[in-house]
Structures are given as C-alpha cells and as structure tokens.
Amino acid sequence: MKICEVKSLYRQTSQYLNQEVTIQGWVRTLRASNARGFIELNDGTFFKNVQIVFDPNLANFDEITKLPIATAVTVLGKLVETPEAKQPFELQASAITVEATSNQDYPLQKKRHTLEYLREIAHLRPRSNLFSAVFRVRSVAAFAIHKFFNEQNFLYVHAPIITASDAEGAGEMFRISTLDLLNTPQTPHGKVDFTQDFFGKETYLSVSGQLEAEIFALAFKNVYTFAPTFRAENSNTARHAAEFWMIEPELAFADLQDNMENIEALIKYVLRHVMDQCPEEMAFFNEFVDKGLRERLENVANSDFGRITYTEAVEVLKKSGKQFEYPVTWEDGLQTEHERYLSEDVFKRPVFVTNYPKDIKSFYMRLDDGGKTVAATDLLVPGIGELVGASQREERYDVLVNRMQELKMNLDPYWWYLELRKYGGVKHSGYGVGFERLIMYLTGISNIRDVIPCPRTVGNLKI
C-alpha cells in the first residue's frame, strides 16, 4: 500500500485529483452527524490539513464519528475538488482504519490556547497549528543557512562543545565534571583538585565556537559553525535561553565591511528562502501572530540595512529629544531602550551599529586607529534587539597581548590563539547569529521559549 503525503496532495494536486489515494495521519478535529462526518487530518508533512468526508456507507461509521482528537488513522479515499468551499479539495473516504487510539482528555482542544499553557505541554504543542508552523520554519531556516554557506564555498566546521577556556568572557559557563560533588578530591590548600577530574583540568560547556573557528578560517579561508551553545547566566528575558544555537562564520582576508556584507546577504537569503518555501506558515504568522510581519520582512529583503557608527548613534540619540529612562553617554554603551529607538523608530529596519568603545567589547576585537574604539558591529533588529554580534579580529600579536594584559587575563590557555597570529595570521572577521532570535524575527514570535523544541532557561527544564 503506497501512502501519499499531504504535502504532495497540496503541491502536486493535479496528479491526484479524482484518484484513489491512501493517507495516514492524526485527527485534528472531527465534526459528525448521523448523515455525514468531516475529519481534518494532518500527517505532519504539511502545515495544512486534509478534509476527509465520510458517510454511513462506512462499515465503522459510528465508531469513526466518536473518535477523539489525535487518533491516528489510515484513510482510503478519492480526492475531489471543492471549488465552493474553504479548502481546495477533500478526500471522500471509502475506508477509515484506526491505527492508534487517543483519549477524551487530550489537552489540545480545538480552540485557541495561550502560549503559556502550551509551554506546559511541550510534548504536545508541536501538534498545534502555531508550533507546527514554527518548527517547520525553524527546519527550513536551518537548511537555508547551510545552503547559503555551501553555495559560497564556506567550510562547515564542528567546533568543540566541551572547552577548557572561557572563550571570550561571553557569559557564565556550565561546569563539566565527573567528580562526585558530595565528595570532591582536595588539594593540600583545601581547594577542589581538578587534576583528578575527567580531563585533568577544569572544563565547561562552550559559550562560543568562535576562537576555534578562527583556527579553521586561517586554514580554509571561509568557515562557519552551526551548533548549540550554553550560557549559565541568570537572564530572565523573553530573548535569552541557557541552551541555544548559534551560527558563527569566520572569514579570512576580510575586514569589518566584508563581514557586514556577508551578514546582510545571509539574513536576506534565509528570509527569502523561508518566505518562498513556507508560504502557508508565513501567512499564518501574518494573520495570527503579527499583522505587520509580511510587509516588514518584504521590506527588509528588498532594502539595504542601515549603517551607523556608535559615535554617530550616540549623537542621534542625544539629539532625538526623546526622554530615555537611562541617559545616553558614550562611555556606558547603549541600553535596550536606546537600541530599540534606533532600530524601531530611526531606521525602522535592521541597522548595523559599528565601532564601539573598546572598553565595552571583547578582548579579541581589532583596535581601531585612535585606540578608543574597536572594529565591531551589532546588528540591531526591530522587536528582537541584537540579532548578530560581529567584529574584525585583532590579528596583530603585540596589540592583542597588550590588550589581554590590560584586562589582566591569564594568557596560558590562549597560547594557541596567540600562536595563530605568528604564522600567516592575516586580517579576519567573523560574527555570531543567534539562531532562535532569527526565527523569532522570521515568525513574529516574541518569546524565545516558543521557538525552541524543549527550552532551557534559568530554573526551568521541563522536558
């Protein structure tokens, strides 16, 4: 028995019209009377359901009319057009077989649920319309990212997940250890003796694969990572998670300008790809999540991102006349409210803010002439905030060592990172894209917990 997928019915309808087909799926909703019944069946391959029509000619008509939601069935029937109805076609069933039963207390009702409630049932929410759309878009976007870099001849590199170095001071780290926490070995000084730990030293989950990506950029020219990342920060916001995915490209022989061009091309490519591949999902988001989504994304895909230096941005904010909760100063960096004003009110589209003060940025960012700022940029996006963090890396050995010493860093764990500068360490640049934030931007979903299959945040790991 050949099983037809619902996606095929929608995408290649003419091949199946007026023919007998067999489909398998789950009952999303069912309406029935003593004369006729309708099932909306979803088989997971497509956002939309197929309407199944059945009548008392079915041997098991009475049984079928009472099926609870989420019952799995196999349906044999004829596909016919329904030009007068909401759906383009329907399946007139000649046989319906129950494959797996469900129950009356199925928690997903045929009504709208709140996102908070759906979060409580993370094992069932992918079956809802919204999350069906979210996770299909997530998959399509991930594929688009690989496609983009593959077409540009980037090497896909797998940076380590377990690390011994606090990669960039990017955040608090989760410790990895096999020591017995209730009975740790001690040094003569009364500290934990990590030489007896699994790796013979202190180790953590990586907060970034960037430093290792630089190794590969200086061997393969253009590379990217796309992997999970872990931050043990006590962040309580709608856009932070303890486990999330980052894309971290690294480009050799490239300065900050090259970097920004690549970022903009990537974002637009993914955006275009998702809009082309997921029209049904995007229409759903546009109607039920964010009425302005389609227009905004089209606008972004077809216009240049804004560009402004940090110093200019501070001037714009000071001259705006807008009352901010926090005053704008060059030294203290931009507050969220300042960033939002720039992207949402001034530019109304994604904007690169470049050349930040060195004191509020990481040690590895290349010092600008003048010595006050670094060749770094944040891509600020309306509704999301910082979507991408990028910089040209400090390739000058002496300048880098000076900077690390200024920051009183222990150079030992970075011996290999410094050595990269000694042997053909050309100028290079890279960036980090928060994958979930990109998905939030694409879908209009405003909480990061709703674009991750099983979200992990402070004090919260349900499934």
Add this chain to the structure above:
RNA sequence: GCCUCAGUAGCUCAAUGGUAGAGCAACCGGCUGUUAACCGGUAGGUUGUAGGUUCGAGCCCUGCCUGAGGCGCCA
C-alpha cells in the same frame, strides 16, 4: 540579580468584604455539506500554597511557589 503584575472548573475568563458564575472542552441526546459547525441537557471547585485580620475572605495583610512583562547580562 532587580522592579512590576498575575494565579478562580480541563482551557479562556467573570464575581462591590456577604450563597463561586459564563463561554469553550468533556459526557448524553438531536440535527445539519460541516469547517473554531449548530441546538438541548448533564457533570465539573479545599479560588496556587501556609498563615493572619474580620461576625464573615476568591477579594484585605505577610511569607512561599508558579507564570508573565520590564531592566541588567547577551546571541
């Protein structure tokens, strides 16, 4: 970590300090080319939790738990 708000039926929400209700879902029945179907009926509650104030607390006060929003950190 800080600030604010919320928690009442399975879900979404009402209820002036004075007898806890509705819609949807579920269950029973009816009816219909329906599409968040429709109509009638039934059942469903220690009001998050532990105390306190009061003749009387869902409502006022305190602690705790859970969730949401904002801020900081950042992707």
